[in-house]
Amino acid sequence: MDCIYIVLLFCHSFEHSKRFTVMPHIHPSIHTFTHRYIFSSCKNVHYDLVFILDTSSSVGKENFEKVRQWVANLAESFDIGPDKTRVAVVRYSDRPTTEFSLGRYKTLEEVRRAARSIKYIGGNTMTGDAISYITTNIFTEREGARPAVLGIQRVAILMTDGRSQDYVLEPSKAAHEAGIRMFAVGVGEALKVELEEIASEPKNAHVFHVSDFNAIDKIRGRLRRRLCESKYCTPALLETAMDFSTNCINIMQQYMCCDNREQDLPFPLNQGSPTWCPRALGCPRGPHESPADLF
Template sequence: MLHPVIKTSLRCKNVQYDLAFILDTSSSVGKENFEKIRQWVSNLVESFDVAPGKTRVAVVRYSDRPTIEFKLDRYRTMDEVKRAARNIVYRGGNTMTGEAISYTTKNIFTESAGARPLSRDTKRVAILLTDGRSQDYVLEPSREASKAGIRMFAVGIGEALKVELEEIAAEPKNAHLFQVADFNAIDTIRGRLRKSLCENVLCPNMKVRPDRFKPNTTSAGLEEVPGFDLMEYFNVNDILGTRDEPGQSSYVRLGTMPIVQQTEDVFGQGLPDEYAFVTTFKFRKTSRREDWYLWQIYDKYGIPQVSIRLDGENKAVEYNAVGVTKDAVRAVFKNDEVDNLFDRNWHKIGLSVQSKSVSLYLDCKLIKTLPIEEREDIDIQGKTVIGKRLYDSVPIDFDLQRMVIYCDSKQAELEACCDIPGGPCPKQVVTEAPPIALPTPTPTVVEQKSGKETVNCSCPAGQKGDIGPAGIEGAKGEKVI
């Protein structure tokens, strides 16, 4: 029996975007190629429900200076935007990309220009398209755009510099940077860009500690990343209460009640195609021998959609999902290193789920990468559960410190293990600087000849001399009454 599945391709129809196109109209583009850009913008707009209460669209074109083609509140329907896109003016000139980004931040994404206040429902997105090297700096304007809540997509054509595109594009770069050889190939990325735009809506921003990721990585120091804090969505800290032990983060003890939520309340638009599941937990005495699901999503018929299974008897970690061409996609991790997981110490599991593979990280070390087949999207009409036994769904007794899903599969590799007592945690070693040797000044000839008046004598102190003779007796003092 086949069950309905929500497809990724439809998700952009349910989003609320304030969307701005920033288009390079410099001389290197040329009129013929710019016609292809006009058509490309018109086609991409079809991915959205354009309406004042849904997605609003603006266009900024730039060469020597940026110019607003139309603001976010100018057009109210998709047909109006498509018609306007096909009539965007081409000017020619230089390529001042940084100025165009700053201009868009200050003049498009403002309420006076038709932008809505930032909220969980309304997102600000800009798609910049360029064909060459910028003649000004783009990094700082891109950072300012990010601070203003704008998620930047960078599309490079031909000789556009990848390093500049990386400075413009939001994190993760692989989802926000696109590059093609020439204008004839621009339409080949429309589907991938649409998919990234749609999946971007799947993931809210999640707060993380600045030391959560390894130093000297692209995520080091970040305080927000796209993802889901499952402990927050399930409200387990408030319901079960936290426990504290010296030298580690607080945790909750599960097993007294089912931890279940409606999937649409957690993953309102589904899961991204690629993601990272990361959790820090500890087995209890009985749970390390159980066969249970650490995390599972099942549909309204009770059929599992995706799950992470811990097989205590066989000491294995298993990833399962619904396949497109077969009933189940399965990856089983079992070796001596995985055996170590099943003790009663704190451990961190990281699963990097990519389109064709799944990688297991245990305590921040890569254990193995296994191939998988194509997976189906999840059905959000079911439920999501944490910690249930395989054969009867009884809650499992274990301690849980943290459980998150990142919308960038690479985050499993970038996580540090500072939240595990005794875990591999990169620390900054600060050593005391050696004392600075001060040079001993040498007296000048004049100072040396000046006898008792010498004030700059720098001779080292000699040995302590003998005690001198007693001094002369002083005068008799007056008697005080």
């Protein structure tokens, strides 16, 4: 058990090293686990990714310049391209506006240049309206999102600095049900309860809060790790999860079992042999404290 945790920590430290090898005495199934998931990064995980940025009057022009640079810097974490990660930006105050849509820019440098030119507007803080907007208007094939059948994960990162002037709960639920993974970044007086309503489960992995805009860079690395280190299980409607092919995966050091659409199943799976799972009849639903619990 102890050596498993040593291996995981060692892999994190050398995630990009081509010279790294797993110690030969580790169980071969654990070798497969560490190789498959610890080496996962934003360069080999592709998303349809939307930034939702609060441009209300309380943010201010000077602070919004920091937001622009934060988006440009975070974009460097991804392998951007038509068949890789696509990036869009929506800004909002009184109403949401598409700054650029998914797939419009095909290289990292184009995305960074566009991010540094995002307009600042001022006005009210209609966060719920912005969430509804990305669900119904941005994550569509018309606006460059890829068809759901391709399995490209849809992710939205919302940054706000205060209380929304409309309701966020129902729009957020609709986004979650549409398969959008929501991260909520709060600055200053942003309400924790609203951030948690916006964010996907588990809340502690999808909610971030900093005291002011000078501190937003401090969470960039943590957010990147949330996005890049692990595959993610979206909630599943059981009646749609009929064709099972399981994978055991690592979410925030908690080990879950999912079907081939990356959906978390609430019961031990015994619908046939999985493609990669140490237990012949499938993995029990987690979280588990150690990958060894899966064997």
